[in-house]
Amino acid sequence: MYYIGIDFGGTNIKAGIVDVNGNILIQGSVKTFSKRPYQEIIKDMGELCISLVNKAGLKITDIHSVGIGSPGSIDSRNGIVKYANNLKWHNVPIVAELKHYIDLPVFISNDANCAALGEALFGSGKGMKNIIFLTLGTGVGGGIIIDGKLFEGGDPAGAECGHLVIKMGGRKCTCGRRGCLEAYASATALVRSTKHAMKTNPDSLMWKYVNGNLKNVDGRTSFECAKMGDAAAKKVVDFYETCLAEGIASFINIFRPEVVLIGGGVCAQGDYLIKPLQQKVDNMYYGGDINPTVPIKVATLKNDAGILGAAALCLNR
């Protein structure tokens, strides 16, 4: 029996046929062209799935079910994308619409939730039952696994891990509130801090690293220059790690997971990020003298995370 995982994004729709062990038999993608009516987009999604089943030499009866990882706020119980900013979707009945093309059970969740589940089943959380997953990209996404199951909150729009406030009255967040973890620990926030540090430190190595052009600053700039010993860059990285640690320690105090997994572009820094982060968290969490350390690890699925995470939805029933 196989599962279809759909990694649905504003630019591409990727899909793959996945076995129970997380092996991808075949995968493909089509452009989203997100400005079209949603019916057209979901039709393409359905046809992509059917074409993959055919290319793999399978029949539709060989497929158990379909999982969709979608951006935005998802009502997973009713199969609805409540709101997705980058698609300009409001209350789109994506599951019902997809079933016009594929007569199989269809499950959906937020893409960060799917990524968490994918790591739990096939990645660096394999074998663990209680996991906090944070993905550090444009925003801070998150997924929570409790007792082996995805926890989406009692109502839709739960598990919004990026919108835990770590500094009330602090930086403005995209959600309208001030001081959210996302405003300090996303790659976007890191870039903003890097640029700010460069402006106040005209002698910083970071200027040389980006050829004197602020437009070349990205999530790597501060980390790479910190490795070369630049003081201003070190300060940016240290502050970034402190903010992320504050969020992680709060999640540990609430959930006491077996592991905290970090995904997204920033986690490419590997141990250079994780080691000081672990040290900071170990000094923050509640009852550090009597309760064991919770290890922080890098998520491992990388490019296939979207498809595998969506397929994992089918298996996590």
Add this chain to the structure above:
Amino acid sequence: MYYIGIDFGGTNIKAGIVDVNGNILIQGSVKTFSKRPYQEIIKDMGELCISLVNKAGLKITDIHSVGIGSPGSIDSRNGIVKYANNLKWHNVPIVAELKHYIDLPVFISNDANCAALGEALFGSGKGMKNIIFLTLGTGVGGGIIIDGKLFEGGDPAGAECGHLVIKMGGRKCTCGRRGCLEAYASATALVRSTKHAMKTNPDSLMWKYVNGNLKNVDGRTSFECAKMGDAAAKKVVDFYETCLAEGIASFINIFRPEVVLIGGGVCAQGDYLIKPLQQKVDNMYYGGDINPTVPIKVATLKNDAGILGAAALCLNR
């Protein structure tokens, strides 16, 4: 069938026999005398339970099980008080010890967890399956109900809701970290803010209210003077509510419960606390324009909360 709930504290051990609907048939208490060896304390606890069974004219076979609500960090799976500051207990096998006196299943959890469960089964959370409970007293305790079950975290020492940081680098917390919700939203924190405001506002009505003596300041001082229009008191109350709202909004973003319940001394303020708090939270939580409001309510069990919450542990299996 009946249940015994034990409300175990540093000063008193209270116990009651409870029916399935949360009616207390009979209750009693003994002094803890907490400096004694734990064996003596737990012996008294056992004898109190047996005496209540006898007084109620019941047999031990009429009792299904025993629940203990205990202060401190609890390893509920192994029945151990890992650490309780006010008792100076370290790794006390309370469940095994109590079974020397009562041959029944014994369950244990943190007192705030029990209070949450009591409210869920018998109090203001009755009929609801996803609840966040915060108790505002000396510290900020909390309990989390997910899908009708008490969530204690993947490992002991989870659900430490008071130790969510709302302002990194902020006020020193008893846990050693800075900026925890507890450092801003406990009754202790309210008293501290009140005293501070009085010192900087020598004309405040609050001085008159406490007969010019800072020692008379308690959790009511700022609230009562704010009701009488005192500007400094209003500011204290507003800041207190803002801090509490920051914590509550973060819990909503993570858990999306059906209700947030507030217990502890401060909740005696009723609507005067709840109404502005609700308004603040409604302006903070994620996706306020598309996601429904989560109501904030006062916990209702009051004096019986400890016994009923502990008995609820027996029913929540």
